Amino acid sequence: MEEQEHGISLENFLKWAAELGISDSPTRSVPFCLGHSLSLAYFPHAGGRGLGAARDLRKGEVILRVPKSALMTIESLLKDDKLSVAVNRHPYLSSVQILTACLIYEIDKGKSSRWLPYLMHLPRNYDIIATFGEFEKQALQVADAIWAAEKAISKAKAEWKEAHQLMEELNLKPQLLTLRAWLWAAATISSRTLHIPWDEAGCLCPVGDLFNYAAPGEETSCFEDVDSWTRASSFQRTSLLNGDCTCKSNVQECDGHDQRLTDGEYEKDVAAYCFYARQSYIKGEQVLLCYGTYTNLELLEHYGFLLNENPNDKVFIPLEPEIFSSSSWAMESFYIHQSGKPSFALLSALRLWATPPNKRRSLGHLAYSGSVLSTENEINVMKWIAKQCDVILKNLPTSIEEDRLLLSSIDEIQDLHSLLELRKVLSPSGDEIWAFLEANNLQDVKSGSNLLLSRKIKMSMDRWKLAVQWRLRYKKIILDCISYCTQIINSLS
Numbered sequence: 001m002e003e004q005e006h007g008i009s010l011e012n013f014l015k016w017a018a019e020l021g022i023s024d025s026p027t028r029s030v031p032f033c034l035g036h037s038l039s040l041a042y043f044p045h046a047g048g049r050g051l052g053a054a055r056d057l058r059k060g061e062v063i064l065r066v067p068k069s070a071l072m073t074i075e076s077l078l079k080d081d082k083l084s085v086a087v088n089r090h091p092y093l094s095s096v097q098i099l100t101a102c103l104i105y106e107i108d109k110g111k112s113s114r115w116l117p118y119l120m121h122l123p124r125n126y127d128i129i130a131t132f133g134e135f136e137k138q139a140l141q142v143a144d145a146i147w148a149a150e151k152a153i154s155k156a157k158a159e160w161k162e163a164h165q166l167m168e169e170l171n172l173k174p175q176l177l178t179l180r181a182w183l184w185a186a187a188t189i190s191s192r193t194l195h196i197p198w199d200e201a202g203c204l205c206p207v208g209d210l211f212n213y214a215a216p217g218e219e220t221s222c223f224e225d226v227d228s229w230t231r232a233s234s235f236q237r238t239s240l241l242n243g244d245c246t247c248k249s250n251v252q253e254c255d256g257h258d259q260r261l262t263d264g265e266y267e268k269d270v271a272a273y274c275f276y277a278r279q280s281y282i283k284g285e286q287v288l289l290c291y292g293t294y295t296n297l298e299l300l301e302h303y304g305f306l307l308n309e310n311p312n313d314k315v316f317i318p319l320e321p322e323i324f325s326s327s328s329w330a331m332e333s334f335y336i337h338q339s340g341k342p343s344f345a346l347l348s349a350l351r352l353w354a355t356p357p358n359k360r361r362s363l364g365h366l367a368y369s370g371s372v373l374s375t376e377n378e379i380n381v382m383k384w385i386a387k388q389c390d391v392i393l394k395n396l397p398t399s400i401e402e403d404r405l406l407l408s409s410i411d412e413i414q415d416l417h418s419l420l421e422l423r424k425v426l427s428p429s430g431d432e433i434w435a436f437l438e439a440n441n442l443q444d445v446k447s448g449s450n451l452l453l454s455r456k457i458k459m460s461m462d463r464w465k466l467a468v469q470w471r472l473r474y475k476k477i478i479l480d481c482i483s484y485c486t487q488i489i490n491s492l493s
């Protein structure tokens with residue numbers, strides 16, 4: 001269906017890619033870029049369109065090469081004189097803003113763009129948090145997450161305003177000057193660029209950007225060690241995309257120097273982006289790429305999806321300032337793991353904080369090494385964490401059970417086609433569903449008019465569902481933390 005809509009078939013896109021030298025075969029010169037190691041497929045439960053193994057693949061083998069000349073970078077895009085002259089007049093714009101504007105400019109070129117076959121197969125819409133409307137943002141419920149969404153939305157707006165002059169000078173079509181067009185391009189860049197060493201905006205990599213994501217898993221225990229090295233220093237987001245790879249060195253240090261968080265990187269000696277199998281795959285399995293280490297909120301922010309089981313998810317709970325000041329850990333190291341276990345730093349700091357001030361100095365070394373200070377101290381700490389978690393859950397507007405029910409209702413609604421059908425599945429108690437309808441001016445459902453659920457409504461519903469899924473995962477971690485603390489208290493009492 002997509003193929004017809006786009007006018008350029010996937011087959012032609014892959015032919016175009018092969019002509020640019022993109023290949024999943026180290027030796028063969030074939031008219032298609034895929035088929036030797038990888039094949040394009042649809043994986044409904046793990047990212048939709050993605051790349052599968054076309055044969056059994058061995059861990060570590062090269063599975064795709066994309067030559068530098070096929071990468072869409074600021075450098076390659078600025079070969080267009082008109083664009084280059086205009087961009088040079090705006091030196092205050094960031095690399096990411098420039099790449100975003102360049103992408104919109106290529107769209108504006110239409111058939112005359114050399115990237116047309118690639119552009120035609122980009123997603124039409126995205127669910128990154130900057131695209132959330134007020135209703136979807138509030139559906140996150142948790143203040144930190146709402147704040148992150150507000151920040152992302154206002155950042156996108158500010159960047160668009162700053163780049164507007166450049167886009168006007170490029171004489172773009174009016175619909176490409178809008179915030180909506182900017183958000184589309186910014187989301188394309190946020191969710192699809194790969195890190196390159198010479199430009200922090202990264203590059204768009206045809207075919208290479210079809211790999212879906214798998215979280216780095218086994219490194220989790222190692223991150224507890226990273227916590228200790230980042231103590232008292234500012235924590236930085238781990239991302240191997242968009243050039244934001246500040247935590248990578250820590251990870252490499254802690255795992256014996258040769259373990260890679262990334263399974264794709266630009267290789268200067270062959271002037272190509274090279275992708276490697278991060279594990280062995282059997283034919284037909286989806287081949288996944290690790291974009292970096294992200295919490296679910298970060299995945300939502302940068303990629304517009306989240307994982308039900310994310311080994312790198314974290315929950316931050318409100319802490320009194322005295323807890324920070326009584327230890328030298330960085331604030332960002334105080335969190336609850338997705339398993340419900342408090343982080344090493346959080347436990348150490350709380351053990352110290354629960355110690356009488358005159359004993360803190362002598363017990364500090366024990367606390368920092370992760371030791372239990374005394375049974376009484378441990379029970380007090382666990383009780384304190386469990387109480388905080390309980391308060392958090394009680395203060396949120398809906399319970400875990402209600403969120404589960406709501407998600408099944410959303411699933412049901414998503415299968416419907418018209419408002420009339422929707423009326424039939426609505427229960428009078430579905431407050432949030434009614435609020436969604438109102439927020440989308442769909443009150444007509446009460447009168448039973450048989451309007452079709454528009455594409456726009458379906459998109460809002462996708463984002464609302466993501467917000468509910470996110471808050472449910474958050475609550476589940478808090479609940480697991482209460483169980484963890486209760487278990488420790490019971491075992492010590």
Ligand SMILES: C[S@@+](CC[C@H](N)C(=O)[O-])C[C@H]1O[C@@H](n2cnc3c(N)ncnc32)[C@H](O)[C@@H]1O
Pocket residue numbers: 045046047048049050123191192209210211212213214302303304305306
């Ligand atoms: C680099 S693209 C991967 C290819 C993409 N599926 C496509 O059709 O073009 C990244 C996007 O794929 C989706 N994605 C990747 N991994 C995913 C996963 N494990 N679960 C759900 N969505 C995923 C998200 O929409 C993300 O923004």
